[in-house]
Amino acid sequence: MAHPRLAGPAEGSAVNEDELAGGHMMSELQLWDDNPTAVDLLGFTSIVDTVAAALQSRSLDPVTIGINAPWGGGKSTVLGLLKDELNRQSGYRVIRLDPWEFDDQFDVRGAVIGEVLQDLLTNYPDEGLDDRVKDLLDRISWSRVASSMARGRLVAQTEELVQALTPRSKENARSLAGFRSEFAKLLQDLAPLQRLVVLVDDLDRCLPDAVMATLEAIKLFLSVEKVAFVLAADQEMVRESIAVSLDATGRGEQFAQRYLEKIVQLPLSLPRISADEAAAFITLLLSEQRCPQQEQYTQLIRHAQQRRAQGLSPVLADMQSLPWEPDAETVGLASRLATGLSAHRSGSPRSIKRFLNAWALRTRIAERHGIDIEASVIAKLMLLEDSHSKDFETLAGLQDAQRSELLQRWQAWGRGEEPDKPDEVSEASKEWAASDPDLINAPIGPYLSLAASLVSLTAAASLTQQQLSWASDLASASDPHRNEAQTQIVAAPVADQQAVAQALIQRARRETETDHLVQSLVYIATHTAELRALIAQGLWEVRKYLLPGAVVDIDTSDVDELRALLPQLAEATDIEPAVQQAAQMALGR
Incomplete structure (x- = not known):
């Protein structure tokens, strides 16, 4: 046939x-x-036209627009269509940023600002921006030095590095305090530029600290006249990241909603298909x-x-x-x-x-x-x-x-x-x-x-509501919820277990506390032989986000595929030192 x-x-x-x-x-x-x-195969043109019209409004200057949709909902497509539309209009400069791909995850705030400045310098070569942009970049560079020293990344061995932590006046070229006003003056003097539009994609894929750093760069330093931001992200995930970052203050859940509303003046949601x-x-x-x-x-x-x-x-x-x-x-x-x-x-x-x-x-x-x-x-x-x-x-x-x-x-x-x-x-x-x-x-x-006879090829296409519920409970800090979900998931078909395991592995990339979900992954591997290799490979891929407790769970699992990770973790140089030390101790025992 x-x-x-x-x-x-x-x-x-x-x-x-x-x-x-x-x-x-x-x-x-x-x-x-x-x-x-x-x-545009899905009718996103109406959203693009609406955002473009908002950017043309002089009553919204500066402005930050949020495009909200869940995973795979078309946010990146909308940003691409919007960039094409704006590039056809004179006086607009469009910069597309993806903080998730930044090499420097330690100072995302500085990386965001630096990308914007470098783009202006490259695309307006005849406007005499060299010295002014260099001054602003110097301020960012010295801010990075100070942050690195404060976090123990640099050892103050010279008088110049010690001075990096010394407070300075706004006029000082090494002070970040005067950055915003100098940046605003630069844009006002840049006559060919009517609107600088910064498109930020994949913010919901970043770790909580990177999310906050990006939003802080927008709020504190780049939110000046002529500048507009368009943030494409799952609003709930961004809100969760804000809450995680503010948890140390005891105000996480209380202020996350207000903080995001303060940043985003014009929220838009992509319609469900x-x-x-x-x-x-x-x-x-x-x-x-x-x-x-x-x-x-x-x-x-x-x-x-x-x-x-x-x-x-x-x-x-x-x-x-x-x-x-x-x-x-x-x-x-x-x-x-x-x-x-x-x-x-x-x-x-x-x-x-x-x-x-x-x-x-x-x-x-x-x-x-x-x-x-x-x-x-x-x-x-x-x-x-x-x-x-x-x-x-x-x-x-x-x-x-x-x-x-x-x-x-x-x-x-x-x-x-x-x-x-x-x-x-x-x-x-x-x-x-x-x-x-x-x-x-x-x-x-x-x-x-x-x-x-096959493990479902469609399990990873998207999670059902039941799979989502299992994934949430398996990563929970609540022992009763986690234990009940573990019992249920190992009794479910292997296709469900695979989909949930893959979701947990992905979740490990954005969680600050990963011990609970690692414990659940080890539990699944212990009870489902078919998934042991997949889970072992997944844990190795997210090794940068593991905590010492993960090594204990792996070591005591009696699963050969998992225990084979111990010598690799003991020699890895791109993981937390405490995790490497825990793996070395486990091998020593």
């Missing part, structure tokens, strides 16, 4: 293969990357490779954008006048995927792309095993596996005749043809059972046997 082609966007990483397997030509494998798109928008998004992703000419694909995108601007829905309708339109099979498949994903996922562009990648890979695996099954059937079964794992296990464990009989009762109940739910399945699976395609006569037995 012919499988629908799996197509990716122009920026995606395509793997095109013409292979023979079992005498059959393999379908083309296309994968999507996580990079922000340079083309509806099922209709998700269907259009998936259709456009699938259509890009199928469309015979790039210009025809561009016209398809423009058609969707125009209907969106006119408030018409669905956005991919009335396409008869276009030189090319996606076929009914592609549109129907995209609709079924969108319906299934919207019921159980965050609906973010990234989670959709990741599901499509997992679907493409799973389809390829099935082909390699000679399994003849429609790609849309695989997609529906993957949604069941990912969102209702126990129901999937029930279906996979039945013989063909029993499976067909259950599917008949299950689908009849889902579609309202029968009032009673089958005892074998969950109430939450009703919408899935009602969706197309019909599985009763589909040859799904060989695929189910294959899928049951």
Whole structure:
């Protein structure tokens, strides 16, 4: 049978293969990357236009605009589209910063200010800024020296370094006190510049201290006339980082909300993708490779954008006048995927792309095993596996005749043809059972046997609410909550355990207290042999964020894959000295 082609966007990483397997030509494998798109496929133009209009308002000067969305919600794409829009306007200078990627994580505040100054110096070479910018950079440099000495990073061996800690007047070139006023004068004298716009991305990926340092740079030093900031971040995560940084004062939770409101004058939230928008998004992703000419694909995108601007829905309708339109099979498949994903996922562009990648890979695996099954059937079964794992296990464990009989009762109940739910399945699976395609006569037995032997490829695409709850409790400082979650997670399917373990590993990169989540990871590894290598690799990747307690948990785990980390930690030079010492002591014992 012919499988629908799996197509990716122009920026995606395509793997095109013409292979023979079992005498059959393999379908083309296309994968999507996580990079922000340079083309608006989701109707972000209205957000971009709103932000651009706000930046043109003279009543908002200076201003900081916050673009709020969860992980994978399109924030980086919006910043890219906004930068393109502003670059077309005269008098605007746009700088895009990513504090998460700064080499100097010790002084993020200084790095933010330094990036802005260097950009001005580079892009206005004829404005005589050299001496003035050098003076401001000197102030930042000496501030770094003072901070390094205060934190024990430098040893004061010369009189010049000792003087770095000596208070100075605002006029002194080594004082940071006069930075803001000098910076404001520089911008006012820079006639070609009407608005300096600094786009800050991935702030919610930074450690709490880096988040606070970036916000402090905005509030204390760079918030002057002609300057605007656009912060793209998950507001809740930024608020949590502020609270962590202020915990030592006892005012963390109390002031985090007020602090962020003081910084951000104009908050905007990206809308959650509806099922209709998700269907259009998936259709456009699938259509890009199928469309015979790039210009025809561009016209398809423009058609969707125009209907969106006119408030018409669905956005991919009335396409008869276009030189090319996606076929009914592609549109129907995209609709079924969108319906299934919207019921159980965050609906973010990234989670959709990741599901499509997992679907493409799973389809390829099935082909390699000679399994003849429609790609849309695989997609529906993957949604069941990912969102209702126990129901999937029930279906996979039945013989063909029993499976067909259950599917008949299950689908009849889902579609309202029968009032009673089958005892074998969950109430939450009703919408899935009602969706197309019909599985009763589909040859799904060989695929189910294959899928049951695999660790879910879609588990990492996005977390379900239950997985999120487990991840939160497993990292909790509360022993009862953590212990209960540990008992529940090791009783869950391996796919759930893998997704949660990966979430904990990612969380370790932003937590200041990692012992509790490491303890939970060790607990999972102790009880689930299949995940030991993955967890060991993850702990090594986040070694910079481990605390000495992690070494104790690893040492006492009796898990060979984890204990193999001890000699590596004992020799590592990029971790906390106390952690290295703890590993050395464990090896000595």
